[in-house]
Amino acid sequence: MMSEPTDTVSSGAGAMVQEGLNAAQQAAVTHGDGPLLVIAGAGTGKTTVIAHRIAHLINSKRARPEQVLALTFTEKAAAEMERRVDLLVPYGFTDTWISTFHAFGDRILREHALVLGLSPDFRVLTEAEQAIFLQEHLFDLPLDYFRPLGNPMKHVRALLQLFSRAKDEDISPRGYAAFAEQLEQQTLAAPDDDVLAERARREVEIAWIYRRYQELMAREGKLDFGDLMTKTLTLLREHPLVLQRMQERFRYVLVDEFQDTNYAQLQIVKLLAATHRNVTVVGDDDQSIFKFRGASISNILNFREEFPESHTVVLVENYRSTPAILDAAYRLIQHNNPDRLEYREGVDKRLRPQNAEGPVVESVAFQTYQEEADWVAGKIEELVEAKACPPGDIAILVRRNSDADPFLRALNMKGIPWSFSGAKGLYDREEIRLVVSFLRLLADPQDSLSLFHLAGSEIYGMPGVDLTLCNAYARRKHRSLYEVLLDVTKRPGSVPELSALSPEGIATATALLGDLDRYLRKATLEPTGRVLYEFLMERPGYGKRLVRSTSPRDHQRVGNLAAFFGLVQRFGEVAPQDRVAGFVPYLTMLIEAGEDPPIAEGEEAGDAVQVLTLHKAKGLEFEAVFLAGLVEKRFPSVDRKDAIPLPDELIKDHLPSGDFHLQEERRLFYVGVTRARRHLFLTRARDYGTKREWKRSRFVAEALALPKEHEEHPWRAAPDAAIARAAPPPEGEAALPAQPDAPLNLSHYKIDDYLTCPLKYKYVHILRVPVLRDQAVAYGAALHRAVQAYNNRRLQGLTMSSQELIDAFEAHWVNEGFISREHEEARLREGRDALAQFHAFAEGGEPPTFVEKKFRFQIGQDTVTGFLDRVDERDGEVAIIDYKSSMVRDQKEAGKEARESQQLALYALAYRESVSRLPDRVELHFLTPGGVVVGRALKAEKELDRATDRIRAAATGIRAGLFQATPSPWVCGFCAFRTICPATAWTGEREG
DNA sequence: CGCTCCACCATTTTT
């Protein structure tokens, strides 16, 4: 072991690089050996200090460039650091390691891959790729609870997130298993504790999955981002020689944003510095805002315990903000005491303003969020016109990406350029969806949904009437749209029903099929990228048109298409053979796995108002900052746990007191406030488009020392806003001609679809756009048919054996939409089990009175029709029964579903309409492999009235031709039309 | 004061 160098550098050394530094900064820069904690408040020159310190170590010959290791979190921060150091060191320092933690891990793991038994060209998977990996191995994994057959992918992302969190905390599969076993032991001691037993079962399952996941990944030479940290740690721990070489090599270790490090990263730093102890960490506990991704604030709070001999430098001279802004920040953050370094360690962290006093911090409230946004946009206009600051030096900071929308609209109205960092959603751009539909068609010409989309798109522009006619015909005849278009174009007159097609429509279809034919041939021979390129640039030349356009909007579309080409290229790099037929399923999996690449930057991003989330604003500064949407429940937000939380017992970051979540939100607010140099506005509204009245965020009061807000008059919706909301859509494809007198034929599904989303109704019931049936629907249908057959037999006084029942189920089985053969088989087994259970259950009961009873009744001029699965009339009691193939936890939940079922309410109404008597009860029979679970409920006049209202509402809308989409994340997430739906597509600008 | 039901509203981000 080499001996530790002693601190022999005189105080004058390195004076060259210290010009312009204050005393504290100088102390940090010129600190000799041993651990150093730099507590750097916002705007106190944190990056300057690290850069100068690195330069100082090199220039003073304390260390050679290659002996310095500086670790950051983001590529951006690493690049900035490198640039700054470059300016300070007179000669090249290419050997200095300035990189992110992950890049560091990646590099040394590749260097030492063989020691660890890794392939040196291991591949690091993105999140979406991880999900695909798990999907492919889903049935190689020991899953039960976490792989519901109705939706096997349900927990995949949550599991991956959990594994990632486990790696943050340096928990190996073995460590997880030990924890799960311990829980199991506890259940032995408390056999009556059902909750504990359930928990133990799940944790054991997770531990198994975690272990298998790691094994499978290793076998295929794949790592995830978390592995870059944990495997590095393993390398350092289990290979003393490697560790020793590292310690000798990196004589000085510096860590930026130390409050963001997770437990595993701290362990790496500790190991690297274990012998020489030359570790400098720079951070600010008050700016720790990444707990959700593993940041362990105790790393910085407890640094002095880990390194008792450490020196501490506190940077408090703030060169950024006015005194008023710093006052507000300080008042606010003190509410996090006592869980702050300042309080715990007794240091004074209060920022000392170096700037002159500026305008006061303004807090403004509005009635509606539109007014709030308009005011912000107006104020920005003022600032820009008064030359107080250019647009690019102004920021609107929001808590969530979705809060940005009204502000972007308001900025649009005033023609102020903006750049929104949350602009994800490449796949939702219309130009991307079009090329995706094109590729899908090449992979499967029978994909009528894609053909429908492409034919009606701006590329081909087939007249809507023609397209609808062809589509409806195809549906009626159970043929694909492709086949129908072939007939219509190749054999004119062969389809008498379609003789009304316009010549224009036929010409368009001919062109489209011609192109398809050409590209279908190419697609088998040439790589994906080339086929796509020709489609865009040659025939029909959609891309060429965009490239030649002068509109900035089209330029952005071109940028998006270029980004998409990048994805195609990445596929080409990994695919054994790069063809469209392989690319399409890969892309489908990527999209389903939730990959969501950002869209191309707009033109004027250079000098545009920056709209950002607070998290993204960290490390930035602006002349003027608007903190918007400052109301309780938004900011501070409500605490939401991870889908599968990492057990508390396994988390190392433990703090003595306080409301963790609230403290973190407060730090986020603190980060926001301290971004501002001169102008700071705190805005909010009382109405954010929901029923409730939103209250002022407590943080506003804390920052400005305001008294408790007294309640003014209760809020009322501005009448014009209410009218605007209720008004029909101005125009566009969502509206069809109103047919005021047409009687409608409705069903439960039609009503439900319309009320879920009118545009969905239009797709399903008017345009009849074909979609692939979900496997859950196919499963349910087969189950229903079998039960129906059984009930019919019983009705006739006959019997049906369990085996016959299962045979009927298998006869109706359709292999559709399963993610693998194993999935299909498991699902078949589940169905057989459910039916065996049903058989036992039903054999013990009386036969039904009616099976598949048809009903029909009138509401106004409209007819409602449908079938009742089963009706039992016995001893003067009437029960309406509906069978469900979905899962249900217990009787209680089944009862709840029955109570809330709109379908059963409609059925009860139908029954009363036909026999003038209410059914005594309605029942849902859930057919689960564990047994039949029955939920019972009453449907009284109140529920029937509600059902009638729903029928009327749907009928009115349909009659009026109103088919405007009502998009919302959770409805669209299940909708089969989301890939072609214009309501979720971005065609370009946002409109007001 | 505690429980249950019902209405309401659906993060944050890096590698």
Place this chain on the structure above:
DNA sequence: TGGTGGAGCG
């Protein structure tokens, strides 16, 4: 579709 928190009831 699911968790949360407020309101209302016992």
